[in-house]
Amino acid sequence: MAYQPYFTISPALLSLVEEIAALRERILGSPVGLSWIPALQKDTRTRNGHASTAIEGNPLTLEEVRALEEGRQVTASPSRFQREVTNYFAGLRYVEKHAGLKEVRHEHLFELHRLLAADVMDQGRAGAYRTIGVRVGNHLPPHPDDVSPLMFELLEWWNTRAPELSPILTSAILHYRFEDIHPFADGNGRTGRALALWELYRRGFDSHYLFSVDEYYWEDRPAYYAALEQARLAGEDLSCWLEYSALGLQQTLERVWGRVQRLQAVSTTRMVLTPRQERLMGLLREKGSLAPSEIWAQLSVSKQGAMKLIRPLLDAGLVVKHGTAKTGRYFLP
Secondary structure, X not given: OOOOOEOOOOHHHHHXXXXXXXXXXXXXXXXXXXXXXXXXXXXXXXXXXXXXXXXXXOOOOHHHXXXXXXXXXXXXXXXXXXXXXXXHHHHHHHHHHOOOOOOOOHHHHHHXXXXXXXOOOOOOOOOOOOOOOOOEOOEOOOOHHHHHHHHHHHHHHHHHOHHHOOHHHHHHHHHHHHHHHOOOOOOHHHHHHHHHHHHHXXXXXXXXXXXXXXXXXXHOHHHHHHHHHHHHHOOOEOHHHHHHHHHHXXXXXXXXXXXXXXXXXXXXXXXXXXXXXXXXXXXXXXXXXXXXXXXHHHHOOOHHHHHHHHHHHHHOOOOEEEOOOOOOEEEOO
């Protein structure tokens, strides 16, 4: 029996889809030069890695995850938590590398799961469908014997029927159905969110890999789990889940557009910001001003390192300083 998702496109969902489409066009059509794209991609990858593992209980901070992404050591955290994060980066690279894949098969899911879950599973085997029964909160996923047939149906839908719908909808449908089947013994949350991201990449919706929807889920995990549960209680009616997911994507794109606007403000200077300089510009916009000591603490750099970041921004007129050497604060002009 073929998988057929059930949902109704409400006026609220239609409005969100239209807003998302407009935001996407605004972001991808912005005059920010290609030189900015790697920095944006790197920051998005870090935010994805932090949020998706944090949802599952990983305690590493965004700064610690950023350090791991940059190949730096994080000595204060247990190796398992670090492995979860580095695994997620490996999974994201796999998804990005296979963004143009025309047909996703079981073996692709196995490899993605193997990368995400290697050496961090509490039960089962990475890269293989589960052979045991599992329970997820109040949800009792299908019997292990039914997992492979159900995943076959989901992949068939993904490869053949999903292109008939907007990727805004299909990424959310794929996410929900995968989590409902719960095909692996462990690591399904990370894998399901990676698949939703993969759908946006495959359909060309996020061609630059700039959208980190997982942050939205992580910032209010109870609402995320409640939205999944609500679809189950509604007898697999995905209407409310699609609205929830679309709202998350809309808010994500709003944040990306805010970052793009900050980049546009400096696009005439011929200066290419480093990721830390870009983060500093964002902090100044959010907080209004920063003292030198606050910059050191926020960016985890030395006093000398902070000055190396700030001096070019001062010279370019992108940042101004008010006050004396001891009491001065930095502002955006």
